[in-house]
Amino acid sequence: MLEVNGLSKTYGEGERTTRALAELSFTVAEGEFVCVVGPSGCGKTTLLRCMAGLLPPTSGSVSLRGHVVAGPPEQVGFVFQEYSRSLMPWLSVRDNIALPLRHKRLGKAERTRLVEEAVESVGLTGFIDHFPWELSGGMQQRVAIARALAYEPEILLMDEPFASVDAQTRADLEDLVLRVRKDYGVTVVFVTHDIDEAVYLGDRVVVLTQPPTTVQEVLAVNLPEPRDQVETKELPEFAHLRAHVFRAIKRRQELRPAT
Numbered sequence: 001m002l003e004v005n006g007l008s009k010t011y012g013e014g015e016r017t018t019r020a021l022a023e024l025s026f027t028v029a030e031g032e033f034v035c036v037v038g039p040s041g042c043g044k045t046t047l048l049r050c051m052a053g054l055l056p057p058t059s060g061s062v063s064l065r066g067h068v069v070a071g072p073p074e075q076v077g078f079v080f081q082e083y084s085r086s087l088m089p090w091l092s093v094r095d096n097i098a099l100p101l102r103h104k105r106l107g108k109a110e111r112t113r114l115v116e117e118a119v120e121s122v123g124l125t126g127f128i129d130h131f132p133w134e135l136s137g138g139m140q141q142r143v144a145i146a147r148a149l150a151y152e153p154e155i156l157l158m159d160e161p162f163a164s165v166d167a168q169t170r171a172d173l174e175d176l177v178l179r180v181r182k183d184y185g186v187t188v189v190f191v192t193h194d195i196d197e198a199v200y201l202g203d204r205v206v207v208l209t210q211p212p213t214t215v216q217e218v219l220a221v222n223l224p225e226p227r228d229q230v231e232t233k234e235l236p237e238f239a240h241l242r243a244h245v246f247r248a249i250k251r252r253q254e255l256r257p258a259t
């Protein structure tokens with residue numbers, strides 16, 4: 001469905017050049033949940049922005065169903081890390097979620113239905129007429145997820161969406177994403193620097209190297225479904241997979257020449 005083909009991205013020119021992505025290739029199948037994990041600064045956000053058509057690659061390409069992505073595709077929804085910056089403080093939850101739907105030609109009743117269903121699916125029905133600043137951080141991130149879902153995307157691109165919430169809220173939001181993925185049948189690309197999160201959520205994990213970044217390894221996660229925060233994480237296979245990813249990242253760091 002999605003194909004990242006020899007993707008590279010260099011920022012700036014001359015002395016201020018940063019080679020963020022060296023050459024990356026991997027694919028994402030229809031309905032798959034792919035986690036991308038790598039050390040801080042390895043270019044995860046850059047990769048996702050290229051996949052979203054928000055940033056042109058320096059070379060290589062991203063294709064969606066065989067068509068090269070040259071701008072934000074209609075079928076794609078995004079959830080970013082900074083929920084506090086992505087929601088409009090002067091709009092209610094309802095109006096924030098309805099905002100991207102302006103780009104779709106929908107009747108009022110259909111728009112209301114999509115917004116209300118999305119709010120219900122993230123468990124915020126009682127807060128639909130509240131403003132973002134009246135909600136906790138975790139609730140605001142739920143609103144950001146609902147906004148992406150109401151748009152009925154085929155693909156959800158998520159950039160470290162739970163990095164700024166506490167551990168318990170993070171676990172709840174992880175399970176929420178697994179559930180909506182199932183309910184909405186959406187394909188997910190989920191970027192995180194958290195190895196446990198990547199293994200817990202993913203059908204596959206793409207492990208990135210330090211910059212200049214390439215794909216170090218693509219790992220299949222054959223853990224039983226449905227995943228469970230306690231039972232899944234107690235499994236020896238879970239411990240094995242997380243140790244494998246951890247070692248892959250650490251080994252690569254040790255191989256880097258001293259600077």
Ligand SMILES: Nc1ncnc2c1ncn2[C@@H]1O[C@H](COP(=O)(O)OP(=O)(O)OP(=O)(O)O)[C@@H](O)[C@H]1O
Pocket residue numbers: 011012018019020039040041042043044045046047193
């Ligand atoms: N707009 C920009 N202009 C110049 N350099 C940039 C720009 N955006 C990112 N970079 C550089 O590209 C590299 C990768 O950045 P990016 O934000 O994609 O990494 P990341 O893996 O998402 O980081 P983190 O995990 O810390 O969020 C970094 O060296 C960064 O300084």
